[in-house]
Amino acid sequence: MKGGSPMLILISSPRMRRREAHHVEEMFESGLARFHLRKPDHSAKEVARILDKLPEKCIRKVVLHRHAELLADYPLAGYHHSSIEKRISVEGSSSRSFHRLPKLAENKEKLDYAFFGPVFESISKEGHGPKVPMSALEDYFAQPKAKGCPAVYALGGIRRKKIRGLLEMGFTGVAILGAVWGKKDPVSALEGFLKVEDMILAELKRKSKGAKGNSFPAFLNSLRR
Template structure:
């Protein structure tokens, strides 16, 4: 499964790209637009084909989830550490982020999946993952209850390595959004993984 994260800042024709990616097999789309007003978030989600609503994941604006028909929420690591997920445990599928395999291994089954990053040096965050990556740590995974999603620097050339190291799924950002042909970049990765 390939999960795509939105860029934090708007990209030209973003919703057109997202709809095109869903048509090409995108599994889940994480919406990272913390700076949006409520009206902007409603408009943004409204531009994504309604048939994909169950594949959208909010990183913010949780109070709009029911109104928007979104059933998936991503709780940031710092919010998880403060147990803020308890307000959303009923009726939502939850995911989170971690940066160490030991943290991943300690997650309980309330989490459907967790991003573990960076598996490679980041494409979108310059300098992130240059001195330390977690790819080799994936082999120390011992949590059978939570799906492990490799994030950080994943692209068409290295995506297979992430699965081979023990990840269940991958998440991408820069490999798609920093490409002048985002749909083709995604499609190449999809074919690499799925044949």
């Protein structure tokens, strides 16, 4: 993926869940590479309780939303800014959400990656659907200047069968929420996504062997031209 970015990012449920830290640790053990901890209606103290239950090796793969004061207390992977939040300087990755295509296209901030969505009808938020047609997204990724922009992850209504098409369009990967936390067994649901990721990566590696003189990342980029 672009700059070594993972294909899948999991965002936490906005609500506190029973045995949440335990489930997240299991997900990391299953192969999850990046987890966004987002609890917009909960205090820093409540969010810290989740982090306190995770081993350090897992915390290093967690990106925090809001509660920037916790960055000094934990070895987190980075910080994610909301679409309206003023950017802060952090160690680790710096990312942001975008909900309007012009804002993404005009972005001048130095970001490691961005979320854009919703691209489909949201699973977790009823009535929250896309405001940008797929044709506009295709046009955006077809522009030469899009190649120099941060990695962009599709957000909203992401299901396993949608991943391949989004990657071919130009997205670096997908950010998932409702398709995992809306299931009775979220760990098993995530493992289903990870299997799709493995299948796509295996297929791309096979195809890349036929791309003379190209590295695997270069081959991936060639698919998006």
